[in-house]
Amino acid sequence: MQHELETLKRYISESNYIVFFGGAGVSTESGIPDFRSVDGLYSQKYKYPPETIVSRTFFMNNTSEYFEFHRARLLHLDAKPNAAHIKLAELEKMGKLKAIITQNIDGLHQAASSENVFELHGSLKHNLCMDCGTDHDVSIIKDSTGIPYCDCGGIIKPDIVLFEEPLNDWVIDESLRHISKADMLIIGGTSLAVYPAAALIHYYSGNKLVLINKSETHVDSRADLLIHGSIGEALNAAI
Numbered sequence: 504m505q506h507e508l509e510t511l512k513r514y515i516s517e518s519n520y521i522v523f524f525g526g527a528g529v530s531t532e533s534g535i536p537d538f539r540s541v542d543g544l545y546s547q548k549y550k551y552p553p554e555t556i557v558s559r560t561f562f563m564n565n566t567s568e569y570f571e572f573h574r575a576r577l578l579h580l581d582a583k584p585n586a587a588h589i590k591l592a593e594l595e596k597m598g599k600l601k602a603i604i605t606q607n608i609d610g611l612h613q614a615a616s617s618e619n620v621f622e623l624h625g626s627l628k629h630n631l632c633m634d635c636g637t638d639h640d641v642s643i644i645k646d647s648t649g650i651p652y653c654d655c656g657g658i659i660k661p662d663i664v665l666f667e668e669p670l671n672d673w674v675i676d677e678s679l680r681h682i683s684k685a686d687m688l689i690i691g692g693t694s695l696a697v698y699p700a701a702a703l704i705h706y707y708s709g710n711k712l713v714l715i716n717k718s719e720t721h722v723d724s725r726a727d728l729l730i731h732g733s734i735g736e737a738l739n740a741a742i
């Protein structure tokens with residue numbers, strides 16, 4: 504592991520256009536569990552699998568039940584940035600890191616003061632009225648029960664990408680633009696199993712592709728540097 508961390512350090516020192524692509528594993532180190540995790544308690548409480556609840560169809564047809572799940576399983580407002588978020592923010596301030604692309608919806612990169620963050624799946628911090636478009640603070644979701652309503656009478660919908668909903672074109676375009684310009688791409692905390700994560704990697708043409716993940720992924724063989732371990736610990740040791 505020491506050898507890998509030395510290489511990571513060297514890659515960073517040699518690079519000036521680093522892009523980070525992160526998945527759920529970045530947030531689990533802040534104590535945010537994957538919402539898909541189903542345990543005995545879950546089964547007692549919910550009649551549907553999590554993937555069903557977090558879908559456009561379910562939101563439209565079972566709105567109140569959706570919000571019960573949203574408050575209990577998606578909102579983790581006490582979570583704090585961990586070493587991975589903090590070190591990436593430092594790397595941006597140093598002028599080396601140009602973009603963070605994340606599949607997470609918790610806003611922890613911004614909480615760590617990162618600025619150029621592209622949230623592929625949206626953000627829990629933004630909640631838009633479905634009628635007038637007003638962006639409401641997350642507290643209005645947290646502090647309400649049942650369906651949250653805007654003053655205009657519209658339903659307030661969290662600005663996250665539900666299953667069956669398209670990703671934001673601008674976010675995709677910006678992500679691809681940064682990845683194609685990157686001289687170093689660090690991918691952390693994702694198994695790269697789902698679209699578009701697996702596709703994004705093809706836009707990188709450099710020779711410093713770093714994969715940091717606790718478990719193996721199907722693209723491990725493509726990595727120039729592979730670190731099987733904690734993303735927070737690896738970045739903490741190298742930056």
Ligand code: ZN
Nearest residue numbers: 632635653655
């Ligand atoms: Zn409204």
